[in-house]
Amino acid sequence: MGAKRKSKMTMRRFGAVRQYRSGRWTASYIDPTGLRRRSDETFETKTDAEIWLSQVEADITRKSWRDPDAGAVNFEEYATKWVAERGVAPLTEELYVRLLRLHILPTLGGWDLDEITPPRVREWRTERLDTTGAATTVAKSYRLIKSILETAVDDELIRRNPCRIRGAGKETSASGQVATVQQVDALAEAIGIRWRLMVYLGAYGPMRPEEQAELRRKDVDVDNVTITVRRAAPELATGKRVEGPTKSEAGKRVVVLPEFLRLDLQRHLDWYAEKGPEGLLFVGEKKAPFRRSTFGRKWRKARAKVGMPDNFRFYDLRHTGHTLSTRSGATLKDTMVRAGQSTEKAALIYQHSDHERQKVVAGGLDQMVRAAREKAREQQKKGPGGAQVVRDV
Template sequence: MGRRRKPPRRKFGAVRRLPSGRWQARYPGKDGTLRPAPTTFDTKPDAEIWLTQVEADQLRGDWIDPAAGAVDFQSFATRWIDERGLAATTDELYRRLLRLHLAPTFGALALNEIGPARIRTWRAERSKATGATTVAKSYRLLKAVMQTAADDDLIKRNPCRIKGAGQEHAAERPTAEVEEVFGLADAIGPRWRLMILLGAFASMRPEELAELRRKDVDQDRGSIWVTRAAPELTTGERVVGDPKSRAGRREIVLPEFLHLDVKRHLDWYAEKGPEGLVFVGERGAPLRRSTFGRKFRKARGQVGLPDDFRFYDLRHTGNTLAADTGAKLKDLMVRAGQSTERAQLIYQHSKRKHQQRIAHAMHRDVLRQRGSTAGQGGSRQTRATVRPLFADREVAEAQQEAADEKQA
């Protein structure tokens, strides 16, 4: 009778029975050291199946060392922000979102402890406590940080999987009419009048106006060059640097009605010399958000604009007017210093008068085409369908208008 053969020894990992009766699986990491599975198993085959799955993951390159994801979220997210080289305002925003909205929930957790269910719960709680825009921005930051953790093989997969959670659906911003813009410019006083007008009709951002210098204003060409910006942080620090994006560096051709205001402001209020700031306070100091903000809110109240109307909303007026000229989307983006089509579309508004203008243009075009078709005989179906819609007098007018345009 032959000897009983022992089962072949495992080539990957090891399985052993614990005093409790449960089975433990251990597997080698990249350093060759055996490490235990995160859980124990009811049976030996269950433990061996788990080891087979780990071995397959390592062979495919999909295996993630559980110890790698043990770093806490607060430390990793802070380092993530430090390494990005962000603009001052973006850096400040991210640190505020981390401090107020992410760290209280995730800060002390290890990266590999943050799962989809925990994120869904956090988002639901934040949605009750703060605005939808802030929640969307916080979620986008969380998703970006966790994606880097996945790219660095600290976690297997990004746990942020809520569709549309990072999209902002802000309410339609108020838009000032042209007369309201001029009323605001008059109410705020002569020193700050041009700032209001450039914010609206040149689509300039407040931080761009704060760093505008005499050398950037070309009165002969009737244009302004935007090359720098000076956003003011919540700490009051004035940070001088590049515009918001690469598209922010641009030449803005001014409408002619602004030329006199530009000349007067440069003569009366701007600092002297090519490097002189165009906008300074009564005591010659650079523009400060807090001081200007008080004057803006007071003037806003005098004109009757809503309390939530911001200086940035002046860009809506200018960009909508520019769009109404029939300018191409690319030209509108260049004028406003925007790098994406989506950003430009935010600033274009379709009011009833715009819809009426479209309807009237369609009306005139159909009249012209109908008149042209009637003159050529047209098809039986066209004559039968279109002819009853308009009086003969309107057709005659449309034909005459079409002839005049062709002659011109």
């Protein structure tokens, strides 16, 4: 019988290579912390093993070496901690938790960070698109995964973000619809006199529902036709009303309203707002704070009554306001300040828009709405009109 083939090691200037009895090769080296590391794979030839060592040595020299075990962190644990540490608004945190629970963790939750590869991300996305058909939700989920793993790169737990699908985070939504002036008036009338101002502030503010929910009597200046947005009170899916700061610092703002809303402001203060400076601007028939669920039922009935499509959301009033402001001469920065929007990119690009400029924008809106209402009245005089409601100003 022939003698067994012995394993042999060859020392190098950096690291060492060793041949197993099987004929394959392995490599090892001393890492920057003083621990000996061995390659996770074996190599067919000695040259292949030495090339691998040379690459490791180059990483150490460039100070780009990372602990091979650093990525051995469970994705679910890391993602859960990531969300908790973001300090995002309650509605955003609720969205993140829901996306993780329903769309991300069932597939990726069991993997370690360094086990989530580009092919696995592609497989996850394909499965979600095929199973749910919800392209917008999948895009949101993909952006969340990418953000979490980008932090993992910054934490030096993984070398590179595996989310590399071009355009996967972009969403195409049916939202962003624009109503006409007459449609806004019709919705305001149909929803009832107690909530009419909320529709107008949504369109011509344009204010978020959670911002309107926290408006106080002291925030309204009828003389100057302005409203100061200081805080917000989003309502979570659980029904909990979370009073706190606005979505961003840009959300704290003074909104100059069109002149035609002066009478609506005064009437609402006289008839419906709670008493005292801290009194809520919008309360229900039983004097309870604004509730999204209750208002949602009224909104759907009003929308159906005036013949608006089922996918026209209250939030689309904001898009209506953006569009009408732009048509009245507002710049992109003007509309951003008016709506309380702010992004890092916009802060670098867009010019300043001060209070005087906002008065000009509000004046343009006022003229546009008055002209549209007058045109509608003239059309009604000429013959039978539709179901649109036109209010006097």
